[in-house]
Amino acid sequence: MWPREFPIPTFSYDTELQLEKGNVVYRSNMTRLTPSSKTKSDILEKVAEEIFKYKAYPTDSDFSDVAEALIKKHPCLSEPGSYNGCYGWKQRLKTKMGNYRTQLKGIGCSELLANSLKSKAPEDALPAKKVKRPKRGEANHIPDIPTGETPDKLEKERLLLLSEVMKRNNRALIKDKMAKTFSLRRHEIVEKELGVEELKVRWPALFSMDEINAEFMRITTVPLQPRFLASLDKHHSKLIDIIRNKGGTVREKTRNILRVLDQSLEVNLKRECLLKSLIVYLGEDVDKLIKEYLVVQKDQGETELERCTMAVFVIREEEDPLQPP
Numbered sequence: 001m002w003p004r005e006f007p008i009p010t011f012s013y014d015t016e017l018q019l020e021k022g023n024v025v026y027r028s029n030m031t032r033l034t035p036s037s038k039t040k041s042d043i044l045e046k047v048a049e050e051i052f053k054y055k056a057y058p059t060d061s062d063f064s065d066v067a068e069a070l071i072k073k074h075p076c077l078s079e080p081g082s083y084n085g086c087y088g089w090k091q092r093l094k095t096k097m098g099n100y101r102t103q104l105k106g107i108g109c110s111e112l113l114a115n116s117l118k119s120k121a122p123e124d125a126l127p128a129k130k131v132k133r134p135k136r137g138e139a140n141h142i143p144d145i146p147t148g149e150t151p152d153k154l155e156k157e158r159l160l161l162l163s164e165v166m167k168r169n170n171r172a173l174i175k176d177k178m179a180k181t182f183s184l185r186r187h188e189i190v191e192k193e194l195g196v197e198e199l200k201v202r203w204p205a206l207f208s209m210d211e212i213n214a215e216f217m218r219i220t221t222v223p224l225q226p227r228f229l230a231s232l233d234k235h236h237s238k239l240i241d242i243i244r245n246k247g248g249t250v251r252e253k254t255r256n257i258l259r260v261l262d263q264s265l266e267v268n269l270k271r272e273c274l275l276k277s278l279i280v281y282l283g284e285d286v287d288k289l290i291k292e293y294l295v296v297q298k299d300q301g302e303t304e305l306e307r308c309t310m311a312v313f314v315i316r317e318e319e320d321p322l323q324p325p
Contacts, residue, residue, distance in 0.1 A: 032078060140220075248279055
């Protein structure tokens with residue numbers, strides 16, 4: 001994630017020595033340092049590398065954050081005549097980042113090659129058109145092919161996965177091969193923009209609960225389900241208080257749900273009641289998402305399952321909502 005306060009890196013020894021002495025002079029008599037071309041180049045190079053760790057395509061606001069952090073750490077670099085003392089550094093950083101991206105693209109950085117004119121369709125072959133940037137939280141947007149691997153080797157692994165996914169009790173092997181082919185899959189999803197139906201054919205293992213969680217972890221480095229459930233538990237009491245204090249239709253529709261909540265301490269049941277109450281609180285219909293049936297209503301449930309695009313089916317032995325499904 002982009003840091004709240006950008007960390008300015010350590011520069012080369014001679015640059016750091018100049019800046020240290022320049023800061024002392026600036027604090028004593030407000031005399032600014034006039035850095036040489038070599039010093040400027042070193043500062044811009046190191047800062048551009050640090051920016052790239054977070055974003056390949058920073059926004060104007062991001063550049064402002066970096067320039068302000070630079071002047072805050074090294075006030076001797078502030079510029080006279082600039083409204084905030086760092087506008088010139090901001091413009092230099094923009095130019096440097098463009099040059100740095102070109103340099104990495106030439107070396108073969110996958111995330112940048114995806115936006116080269118050769119990779120775009122003829123109608124989109126403009127530098128600023130359809131730029132594929134990582135979404136918020138994506139730490140591994142388009143990872144490079146692992147060392148020692150080639151696209152052909154990874155394609156063979158993908159074909160092996162198609163047969164492995166049909167077998168039973170080989171979750172560990174599927175997980176290993178899905179992790180190994182992650183870079184190939186991201187190239188297909190981000191660069192080629194494959195549709196969901198085609199992805200289901202090429203990567204059927206991706207459409208299991210375990211692999212959805214694992215893929216989210218690979219892309220964002222955040223565990224999806226544990227993070228969601230932990231946040232749900234953290235805010236449980238406050239959310240329930242808000243729902244209880246709501247009157248009108250919401251109170252009427254959540255009365256039975258909250259009655260079940262008050263009778264149980266079981267954590268999964270508490271989560272279930274909270275999610276149902278939130279759906280009502282947000283003005284949605286619980287029954288459109290959560291379908292509850294008894295075991296004896298199996299045929300009716302299967303008929304409903306065929307008609308639904310997406311729903312959560314909860315099957316119970318008895319009508320007692322306190323019993324686990």
